[in-house]
Amino acid sequence: MAKAKIVKARLVANWTWNGVNEVCGICHVHLDGCPPEATAKFQTPGDDCPVVWGECKHAFHLTCITKWLGTQSDSQSCPMCRRRWEYSG
């Protein structure tokens, strides 16, 4: 017979994107946080605010890098190292 009965439990988990502990070079918000896009869609950290990596190993918020690449007409370069931007698979 158990001496204590659990009535209520609150579970808390810590998470972080795999291998990144830095700010997004474009918006300067932490990669675990939300980029400063004004839409409600991007207000919850996590899957709503995905982080993507380039072949060059640099990471950015998906919305931030998409916007940057969209402003570049010819060369699609990584903001950090200026190498040609290719999404890492």
Place this chain on the structure above:
Amino acid sequence: MSTPCKRRLLRDFKKMKTDPPQGISASPLNDNIMQWNAVIFGPDETPWEGGTFKLTITFTEEYPNKPPKVVFNTKMFHPNIYNDGGICLDILQNQWSPIYDVSAILASIQSLLTDPNPNSPANSEASRLYQENRKLYEKKVKEMVEKSWEEEEENADE
């Protein structure tokens, strides 16, 4: 209204307040965060020493995906600075990257002062003297520094 650009500029401002680069100060106008005033102090032990050079920085909503417009308000004598105060610096044009912030932009301009690029002249006389007669070039820079103080006094009198 808060936009991605304005939120980023608030972060830039916070960084300028907590961790300003040496010899540089900058802040947005009270009522318009898209418009900044900045001052670069001439680096010690160079002909630019003692100078206070004023600039204005104008951002568009496309920042940080597009560079701001930066101009000197102080009259300058420098190979890469036009008579109207415009600056010929690659990172403000085709070498722009969205990772730059206000602090990085101004630090680059500060280092351009003492390390001009004679290959892209904006002031042909300054460029020629820099390459052919460094002594006279430095004399002209020092004269300009002194003039920047006069401008300062005139403004104070107003």
